Amino acid sequence: MTTLYVLDVPENTAVVKIADEDPEVTVGRRGWYFEISSAGSIVVDRRATGCRHAVWYSCVAGVGRDGRITQHDKNALRVDPV
Amino acid sequence: MTEQDHRVRGVDHVAFPTFDPAATVRFYRDVLGFPVVHSICAAGWGPENHPDFIHFFFDIGNDDRIAFFYYFGATPQVGGPVGEKGDVYARFGADVPEYFVRSRHLAIHVDSEDDLLEYRRRLDASSWPVEMQIQHETIESIYTHDPNGYMFEITRAMRPVTPQEDDDAALTIDALLDVVAGPEPTFGKLLARKAELIVERVPV
Incomplete structure (x- = not known):
């Protein structure tokens, strides 16, 4: 299970929304955090989020040990199962 | 961890050396309009090799202050060889990366976009125009370097911190x-x- 945590602040909501468009991905809550999980990979397209530099590169609050960020660049954020 | 009383009340002052008090006063008092609020004129300061100096303060709002030391007879070489990057206090060779050189800086807070743009107008009309204006999505800042090479930022929050x-x-x-x-x-x-x-x- 791949799990990505994103803090619930206004500028992060687009990241969560785009991640949630993948039917394999489930978005839940843990307190102030969105808990985004998937049996496989989680992929977020940066352009679809509309995020610019500062928010995009600081939107990740945590990654569960079963997953690892394999891409976080101007195109996409990708978390793959370990 | 036990929560302790949080009793402090902001920045009393932050202090830097200057070798150009005339330009420093022009920048902070005349261009930005920060009032001179305090100064100390001291003949030495104990140790034999301590130069006579003026320690002068500008109000940066909230009763906080930025202060400078001007040492009579001292030249920038007192802090070591003049480098290719940095400011009059910290000098660096050409090989030191910019992110590191720029990491230490002072950011002064304003409450609104109007206030930010007013300081932008004052700086742009001076010898120290704004070098960058950047919206970091949750904050917006203007940057320049003061006459001593110190990186100077004025910033506003684009939304309250949650x-x-x-x-x-x-x-x-x-x-x-x-x-x-x-x-x-x-x-x-x-x-x-x-x-x-x-x-x-x-x-x-």
Whole structure:
């Protein structure tokens, strides 16, 4: 299970929304955090989020040990199962 | 960890040396309009080799102050060889990366876009125009270098800080302390440790 945590602040909501468009991905809550999980990979397209530099590169609050960020660049954020 | 009383009340003053008091006064008092609020004229200061000096202060709002030391007879070489990068206090060789040279800076707060743009107008009409105006999405800042080479930022918040950001910061720091206590800290290890702390401490 791949799990990505994103803090619930206004500028992060687009990241969560785009991640949630993948039917394999489930978005839940843990307190102030969105808990985004998937049996496989989680992929977020940066352009679809509309995020610019500062928010995009600081939107990740945590990654569960079963997953690892394999891409976080101007195109996409990708978390793959370990 | 026990919560302790938080009794401090902001910045009393932050102090820097200057070798150009005339330009420093022009920049802070005349261009930006920061009032001169205090000065100390001292004949030496104890040790034999301590030069006579003027320590002068500008109000940066909120009764906080930025202060300078001007040492009579001292030249910039007193701090070592003049470098290719940096400011009059910290000089660096050409090979030192910009992110490091720029890391230490002072940012002064304003309440609104109007106020930010007013300081932009004052700087742009001076010998020290704004070098960058950047919206970091949650804050907006203008930057220039003062006459001493010190990086100078004025910033406004584009939205109030939320309580969850304070809670998140506390988790980040605890995760960071755990990761730097171990071998070869990385950003990936920090995010993994932080995810564990979220699961441990944040109620579902």
